[in-house]
Amino acid sequence: MCARARGLQVGVVNNAFELAPWADFLAAGDQAWWRAYPNAQQFGGRKFSMHSVAGVERVIIPALTGCNSGVLALEMAKRLGAERIELHGFDMHGSHFFGQYANGLNNTNANQRNRHLGQYRQWSAANRGIEVINCTSGSALDCFPMAA
Numbered sequence: 513m514c515a516r517a518r519g520l521q522v523g524v525v526n527n528a529f530e531l532a533p534w535a536d537f538l539a540a541g542d543q544a545w546w547r548a549y550p551n552a553q554q555f556g557g558r559k560f561s562m563h564s565v566a567g568v569e570r571v572i573i574p575a576l577t578g579c580n581s582g583v584l585a586l587e588m589a590k591r592l593g594a595e596r597i598e599l600h601g602f603d604m605h606g607s608h609f610f611g612q613y614a615n616g617l618n619n620t621n622a623n624q625r626n627r628h629l630g631q632y633r634q635w636s637a638a639n640r641g642i643e644v645i646n647c648t649s650g651s652a653l654d655c656f657p658m659a660a
Contacts, residue, residue: 525585529555539585548615560588575638580628583635596643604629604652
């Protein structure tokens with residue numbers, strides 16, 4: 513999929529920067545993630561976090577009560593002018609699509625996933641003018657239409 517997206521405007525979330533180092537932006541909300549992946553600082557596109565991280569643009573999303581890295585990516589795509597967004601790799605059933613973290617970072621548990629699903633729903637309700645299509649077969653993310 514990554515190779516087919518070349519030439520389009522692409523944002524990546526967390527470790528997906530390793531699959532598409534040519535992407536336009538990287539969204540990774542947690543300071544711990546940035547500490548665990550210092551090579552992400554070499555990413556050539558814009559870098560966004562919800563926390564203060566040296567060399568990374570800090571983003572505040574006042575309309576949301578909380579925000580995971582995927583929602584941060586949606587918000588940044590919107591702010592950068594996207595009117596239609598395709599989601600790839602947003603399974604929301606357990607592990608990240610790139611696998612479990614093996615470097616000391618916490619993997620998302622069921623309670624966190626439920627909270628994250630609520631954050632996507634909240635973002636969706638606040639951004640009705642943005643078309644978001646979930647292209648992840650079998651995804652638990654239910655607030656966006658699924659691609660055929």
